[in-house]
Amino acid sequence: MASPPPPSPRSLNQLQTSLQTALRTEDYSSAAKLRDEIKSLYPSAPTVFTFSSPPLPSWLASRVPSLTKYDPTLKSPIPSFPSPTLLQSSLLSSPFSAVALSRSVTIHAPPGSGKTLAAYLHVLTVLDYSLRERCGDRLKSLTKSSLASISASKLQAFSSPSITSSIESALPPPSAIPGSKQPPLALFLVPTPALAVQQSLLAYELLGGKVRAARGEGEHAYDEWVPGDPSNAFRYEGPRGVRLSCYFPDDPPLPDVTDILITTPEGFSSLLSSSPEVFEEVEAVHLDEPDSILSPSISTALRFLFARTFPTVTVTGGTVSFPPLNSLLPKPLLYVTETSHTTELPSTDKNVLPLRGLTHKFCRTSSATPPTLTLVRLLRAMKAEDPSTRAMVFFPDEPALTAATPKVRDALWGDFKLSALKQSTGLDPLRSLDDFKTQRSDLLLLTAESGRGLDFPGVTDVLVTYSPTFEDYVHVAGRCGRMGQEKPGCVTSVGGEAVGVNVKGVGEVYGFGVEDVPEPGAGLDVEGVMKKVAEWGEDNWEGGEDLDKVRRYLEDVNKLVD
């Protein structure tokens, strides 16, 4: 059997994050070294150093670098997007304004490389004229009809962007817009409701909104409303009052005025059958992760839509099967990767991208130890070695996730704060996501399906408890080691022999080696300690720590062994 390939180089995501940190902290000598390292690894990659490059409308070019995000280790917010990633650079330096503005762009890059922002930049550039015209007309008609009576706060609410969603209540409700119907100009199709909400918040901020939240704890506490914050609405020059809607099946009807619709394939199908007129003015369509959203019926519906409204189509994917996509998309196509932009059709069916910079491990569970016990022991060992461990554990489906959650929560009490993302049965999936995102929890249990495309800061470890498809492995592994994270990511598969064979198979296709790690034991001589405790009596026992370990061992056996 072929020996495993050498370990991947330091991840591009990590290098770019370190470069942005060096620039922010004005450490220019490190910045120069990092820039040279990136250049030597990707000599032919097109580079654009700022968002102020020609294809972006000026309001968007100034908005993007002004947005800020929370970093738990710092007192004040830091820029979310100080400069383009290599992928965004590649898109910005491509002839997208000339070739692809009225056609399609496929953006294909590894997880965590900044595809989402790239897609929104592209779609908002395509919509620039129509959005400004629509929003400008709405404001004009409001001020004309009621300028004398309109209050400053009403005007402000009207000219701020808004999100309508049945599952997101953190933002103020949109003010009513009098007058005729204005159906969506853009349709975003994403795999899950959670991802739709996550993306709508990005779009909301790009379009002049600010997601207000008290962040941080103790000495790091601050309110995101910072006086003079460059991302506040006063400095925003783009279209005002854009209406975003996240729509899901069984939601109330879509608001009459919706400029941008973000939905799942199920939401799209349900709208298409109940009110097809909603799609009559669509100028731009974004398909996120085509491999997971394009069923035959969705493809047929989209083909019909493309033939009627001739939209520009933007596709983003970490894994992309090209033949079905190419037969669906309007021509000509532009293919953008981190290192190239080309109109040449990719020669392979699936463009395989390296999963750089991640460590991949396999822990084989013996038949004597239940997998959940091994999982718990692994997580404990990770936390003991590095208290900043933040982990995501993937289960094959919701029943397996639901069965494991209470056991893992009890067993790891005191080690981890746990959230579980149960898409269909959970009480509040968004609450779980928010807890993990804002670092109120440091362990998230979920399924590959519900975790598609979700972005969390600082995830050091991903644990996989089953044999995913090769594509799913790429997606779940890609939840750690993302842009914005300097710590390396580690993916550990836990299970029987078949799980090991599967992950090693993925490694052969994607070019990474898999390290075998031993199953963690109880960490003590249980029988020896029990014997001594029996001899000495519990009250006279002096090896206190060992006794605690024995107690924990017995608790684990009770809770985790079925």
Ligand SMILES: Nc1ncnc2c1ncn2[C@@H]1O[C@H](COP(=O)(O)OP(=O)(O)OP(=O)(O)O)[C@@H](O)[C@H]1O
């Ligand atoms: N220019 C930038 N500078 C700094 N951080 C960025 C930049 N662009 C994106 N990011 C951050 O990088 C992280 C990953 O981005 P994003 O979620 O777009 O990745 P992706 O390629 O869509 O991943 P996936 O395939 O998992 O969906 C996010 O936290 C995002 O905010």
